[in-house]
Amino acid sequence: MIATEGHIQVKDATKVYDPQGINVHAVDNCSFDIEAGEFMAIVGPSGCGKTTLLNMIAGFDSITEGEIYMDGHLIASPAKQLHPGPDRVVVFQAGALFDWQTVLENIIFGPMTAGTMTKDEAKKRAIELINMAGLKGYENEYPIRISSGMKRRVEILRAIINEPKSLLLDEPYRALDAITKSVMHKFLLDVFDRVHKTIMFITHDLDEAIYLSDRVGIMTTRPGKFKKWITVNLPRPRDFRIKKSPEFLELKRETLEAVLEEAKKAFERGEREAA
Numbered sequence: 001m002i003a004t005e006g007h008i009q010v011k012d013a014t015k016v017y018d019p020q021g022i023n024v025h026a027v028d029n030c031s032f033d034i035e036a037g038e039f040m041a042i043v044g045p046s047g048c049g050k051t052t053l054l055n056m057i058a059g060f061d062s063i064t065e066g067e068i069y070m071d072g073h074l075i076a077s078p079a080k081q082l083h084p085g086p087d088r089v090v091v092f093q094a095g096a097l098f099d100w101q102t103v104l105e106n107i108i109f110g111p112m113t114a115g116t117m118t119k120d121e122a123k124k125r126a127i128e129l130i131n132m133a134g135l136k137g138y139e140n141e142y143p144i145r146i147s148s149g150m151k152r153r154v155e156i157l158r159a160i161i162n163e164p165k166s167l168l169l170d171e172p173y174r175a176l177d178a179i180t181k182s183v184m185h186k187f188l189l190d191v192f193d194r195v196h197k198t199i200m201f202i203t204h205d206l207d208e209a210i211y212l213s214d215r216v217g218i219m220t221t222r223p224g225k226f227k228k229w230i231t232v233n234l235p236r237p238r239d240f241r242i243k244k245s246p247e248f249l250e251l252k253r254e255t256l257e258a259v260l261e262e263a264k265k266a267f268e269r270g271e272r273e274a275a
Contacts, residue, residue, distance in 0.1 A: 008069070015061060028225045036198055040214065042218075044262060062078075070087060098143075109158070110162045133187065135153060169199065174205075216229070228258045
């Protein structure tokens with residue numbers, strides 16, 4: 001499947017919080033494209049503006065300077081503030097399932113609320129996704145009765161059923177143990193190979209970034225901008241064995257060197273600010 005929608009263009013995006021007060025310069029003059037159907041990961045030191053950048057694309061944060069386009073249409077600028085929409089669905093680190101709804105009810109909530117599907121249509125599609133995700137038999141369970149990994153799967157299915165142009169994932173696996181995270185990586189790779197949506201993935205995990213993505217963007221310490229881009233020319237479909245390949249290890253070395261350089265700057269800056 002070749003994606004034809006979901007091309008994101010960010011041009012000279014800048015974000016300054018509280019410009020009349022503390023004046024925190026979070027993101028500075030960021031420009032990049034995410035091609036339709038591309039899986040792009042963003043890494044960088046804590047506080048570098050990764051989540052701020054995602055929030056500006058999602059419509060949760062205003063943009064101070066610059067422009068953001070989706071498929072060639074201007075969707076955000078200082079004069080045109082973006083609002084969250086069904087074309088850009090966010091999956092958060094903390095999760096956002098409704099505890100009072102079952103797995104099935106959580107998944108069909110979006111299209112039912114938006115009126116894009118009838119209840120029967122939404123249920124049929126949800127069951128297809130549930131089966132694909134290995135969650136058959138859990139349709140009527142509540143979030144409290146399923147594992148953290150299952151919850152992440154349900155959240156991604158809830159996003160996919162809305163047929164967004166892009167998925168914006170903000171460290172969705174950060175709180176998971178290593179084994180559960182490995183299972184979730186396999187799940188997300190399978191989903192990407194099947195639906196081929198544009199994905200922007202924020203993470204601190206360098207192995208995760210390289211293993212999942214087509215391209216890794218490395219951000220500088222605050223104010224965040226892009227220091228380096230690394231193209232991940234690893235064949236798809238992928239499995240965990242590729243992490244032992246010389247190609248993967250070289251990509252990790254290159255990424256680690258760039259991130260450590262920025263992390264050191266952030267640490268030294270923090271010491272100066274605390275002094």
